[in-house]
Amino acid sequence: MKPTLNNHNFQYITFRLARNLIGIDILDIREIVPCIRVTKVHRAPRFVMGLMNLRGQILTLLDIGVLLGMEKPGRNSGSHIIVFKHTNVGFAVDQIGDVFSIGREKIESIPVNIDPGIQQYTDTIINRPEGVMMLLNAGKILSCVRTETRPSKEDL
C-alpha cells in the first residue's frame, strides 16, 4: 500500500487482549513500555488497573479488558503498557503485535450486533483479508470515567 499525502492512510498498532486482536491509531499513543510493578488503587473503579511509575511520572493504568467487558478485573497481568499521547494514562495489553498502514476505505463502522458496552469505546473495525479487527477510540477510552457507570463494588 502506497502512503499518500491526503491522509487516506492510517497507521495502526495491534495488540492482543484476552485472545482478541485489537488495533489503535498510532497517533494516539505516546509510547509502549514494558509493564513493571503496578500499584493497586483500592476502592478504585474496576476499570482502573492501578498506578505505575514511568520514569518518575505516575501513570494511571486503565483496564481495557474490563472496559470492553472481556475480562474480569485483576485478571489481566499484561506484558506491555500502551501510553496515550499527551496524558499520563495507559493501559495494559497481553501482547504487542505490529504496526500496519491501511487505507481509509478499509475502515468500517462497527457491526451493530456487537455488545453495546464495547461499542462505547470502539466505533470502527478494519476489514482485512486476514480477519476483522476492532479499532479502539482513544478519546472515548480516556473519557471512560464519564461513561463508565457499572458498579465497582466487587472487590469489597
Add this chain to the structure above:
Amino acid sequence: MSNDGHDCLDAMSSEFIAEIKDDLASLEPALLAMEKKGAGTDDDLINHAFRSIHSIKGGAGFINFKELSSLSHAMENVLMRVREKTLVITSDIADALLTGFDKMKLMVERIGKGEACDYEKEKIALQNILNPDKKALGSLASTTQFPSVHKDSDYLPAEAYQVLKPLGTSTIFQGHEFLVDKKRLDHALAGQKFIYAVYVRFETDLRARNKGEDAIVDDIQSIGDILFSDLEESRGQEEREGFFCVISTILDLPLLSQVLEIGKTQMTLVDRQFADYETLVKGVSSRVAKDKPAPEPVEPVPAEPDEDSAQGASESILSASSTAQTLRINVDLISRLMNRAGELVLARNQLRPFLAENAKENSLASGIMQNLDMVTTDIQEAIMQMRMQPVIDLMGKYKRVVRDIARRISKKVDFILEGGDVEVDRTVLEKLANPLTHLIRNCIDHGIESPKERVGRSKPETGTIRIKTSHQGGQVHITISDDGAGIDPQLILSKAFEKGLVTEDQVDKMTQKEKIALIFLPGFTTSEEITDISGRGVGMDVVKTNIESLRGRIEIDTVKGEGTRVHLIIPLTLAIVPSLIVSTGAFKFAIPQVSIKEILYLEKGTVQNQMENIAGSEVLRLRGRIFPVIRLRTLLGIRTYIEATGTGEKEEEKRKALADRRQDAVGQDAIEDSKKRMQKKDRRRHHWDTTYVIVLKLGENLFGLCVDALYDIEEVVVEPLSEYIRHLKCFAGTTLLGNGDVITVLDIQGIAAFSSLKFDSIKTAEEKRNEAKEKEAKAKGEKRNLIIFCSGKNEYFALELKNISRLESLNPGDIHYTGHLKYVEYKGHAVLLFSMDEFLPVNEFELTTDEIFAVFPKHISSRVGIIASAIIDTIETDQLIDRDDTCPEPVLGKLFMDGRMVQVLDPDKFAEMIEEKLMMTKGAGASRENPHS
C-alpha cells in the same frame, strides 16, 4: 531615543537582561542602606551601588537599550558624586534615585515589548540633584559627542595629560603610547574601570561586519568612555589599517572583546592598577610619546589618592567575581532534573538484583552498587535543595516597601529582618509575597502610630517592624511584629457589627481571640477612609485564604497600645510532605505526619485487651478514653491472607474485625476452619498477632487506624490523583517512594468521612462526658489539697485548700463573747466565729489550749471563722473519699490519714450551712439559747 535594539532579543541579550535584573536587585538594598546611613555611608556600600549601576549601564549599552543606558547614566552621575563625597544622600536624593530605579525596573520588564518608557522626569530629577555645580559634572557626563582628540593638545597645559602605555606583549601596541585627558583618566580610575587600549581594524572589524566607524564608536560609548582615539587622524590615511583608542569601561577583557566583536589580541590593559606599577611608571618616564608633542615634564602616573582602598576595592571586585557561586537555572530544568533523578532511582533499583547476583562471583559488584546508591541519593537530595530559596530573597524587598509607605504617610519605621537564611520551597515563597506585603502594609498603616502620637505615648519616635523567620519541626514560622497601637478588640467588634458581619448574639459569646479574628472576615476594614495603602477591606481575609492555600495557619496576638504580632505557620514546601509509610497486607501507604498524634504498638495478647468490639465496630481503649478504630484493611477492602507458618500456604482471612474471636469467625466455615486448625501442629501466624494503631487527629478529634507494619518516615512528593480515581475519598494523592514504588497517600479527613465517623455528635458526647467527669471528680477527688484541722480533742476535719481564704492563729483571750456568739478582731472588723459542734453532732469545742486557730472559708457573704484547736497538716491526696449515707451534712465523706479518721467537708454544703447560721444569728439570735456560756 529609539527602541530599535530590542526587537530581536537573542539568547545573548536575554542573558544580559537577566544580569541587569540581578544588578537592579542588588542596587535597591544598597540605595536604601545608603539613605539610612547618610553621610556615614562606607565606601564599600557606595562602590557596591556604583558597580551595580555601572554594570546595568554597560549591559544596557551592550544590548543597545538606550533608554536604560541613559537613565542609568544619570543615576551613575549622582552616585559618582556620592562616591567623591561631594554629595550626601538625603531622603530627597534617595527618592530621586529610587524612582529612577523603579523606572529602570519597568524598562527592563518592558524590554522587547516595544513599549517606550518616558523617563525624562526621572532623569531631570536626577540631574537637578547635580545642578548646583553643573560644571564639575561636565566632564563626567558621557558626551554623545566624539571625544576630542589631541589635535589641540598643544594648547592645553601639559599637566592636563597623562601618557599611558599599553601592557602586554602584543605587537600591535608595541611602541605606542597614548595621551589622555588626565581628569577623565582619574575619573575613570576612580570609577574602578578598566582602561584598555584597543586597536580597531577597518577591514576585519568594521567592514567585514558591516559596521561603520560611527557604529563602533557608539558601541564603545555604550559600554564606557573613549579617552583617546586617533580615528580622525587615521581617516584618509590609506596606509592605516585601523585606529587606536583608549577606552575606560567596567567590562573585563573577554566581555569587552565579545561586546565590540574585536579580537582579544587587539586590546590590552593600560591601567596601572592591574599591572606592575613600577615598570609602567618607568616605561612611561623613559619613553616619550613618539608622534605626539611630549608634554614637559612627563608626569608619572599620578598616585591614587588612597592607594590601599583602591587596591582593596579592586581586589574585592576580583574576589567577588571569582567567588560567585550562584548560577541562574531555569525552574523547568530543575523539575526535569527532579523527574530524571526519580528515574535514576528506578533504574538503580532495577539494576540491583543483577548486581546482587553478580556480587557472589565478583566482589566488585557490591562496591559498584554501594557507590551507585550513594550517588543517586545524593543527587536526589541536592536537586530537592535546589528548589529551596532563602526567605531573604522575598523579605529583602520589603525594606523598600516599608520605606516608601512610611515616607508617604510620614511615619518613621525601622524594619528588622531576622532569619533571612531560612530556606523555603520557591513555590511557597512566591505565594507568601502577597500576604506578607499586606501584613506589612497593615503594620505601617494601622499599627505604627505617627511620630507625634508615639512620643505622646512615651514610645520611641521611630516604630519598629520585625520579621522573624525560623524553622520549627518541618514548618516555617514567620512572625511579623510591630510596636504600634495594637488592635482594639472593641473597635473591631463595633466595626464588624456596623458592617453587619456579626450579630449581637454572636458577639456576646466571643472570646478576645475570636473578636480579633473578626478582621479575617471578608469585607472587614477599620479604616475610615480608603487610602491607596489600605482600607478597601479586602485585606486580612485575602491574607488568610492565601496562607491557608499554603496549608498554613495564621494567628494574631495583640496588646492594645503595645503592638501586634502576626504569626504565620507554613509548611516548608507544598509538594513535599513528610509522611509515615505503613503497610497492610502487601500494600504500602503514606500517612502525612502532621495528622499523626501517636502510634501504638499492640503486642500479641494485648490486642484484645485494648481493642473492643462494640456491635461490629472496633474501639480502642487508651488511657481511659475510647476512640473509634478503623482497620485500613477493611477500609480499603484489602483481602487478607493468613500464612501458615510451616507451609507458607495462604488462606483467606475470614474474620471481619480484628477483635473477633476466631471461634465466631464466619458461620459456615467455622467448623471446617477449626478442624483445619486442629490438624496443624504449628499454629498459623496471625497478621494481628501484633498490630499498630496509628492515632490520627482530625482537628480536635482522634481516631485510630490499624495497620500491619510501619516503615520509615519519608519526605514524599505528593502528586494529585488522576481523574479516574480523583473521587476516591480515602486518598489525598499519589507519590513515588525512594525505591520507585508508586504508593497512595491517605487522606485522613476522607477516611473519617468514608467510614462515616461523625465527630460532631461524638464531640458533644465527649463534652457531656467531660462534664460528668468533672462532677465526679468533685466528689471523688482526683487530687486535692486538704487542710486537716482538729476540733476538740480528736475529731478531725478537712477542707480543701482552695476553699479556704486564710488561717489565723489566735489567743483564747482574743475571743470576745456577745451572748452565745464569739467574735474576734480581724483588721479592725469583728469576725464571727463558729465551732464545728454548731454544725455537726460532735463534741463541744473547749478552749483548753493556749493557742487556737481560726479557719476562714471562702465564698461566704461576710467574714466568718471556724475555730480549730489545732491545724494538723496540709496534704495532697488522690485518696478516694469514703462516702456513705451515715455522713451527716456537710460531711462529704471520710478519709483515713496516718491513723486518724478525717471527715472531709463539702465546701458548698458547708458554706450553705454557714450562711444559714448567719441568717439565724441575724434574725433570731436573741431567742437562741447559748450552749456555751
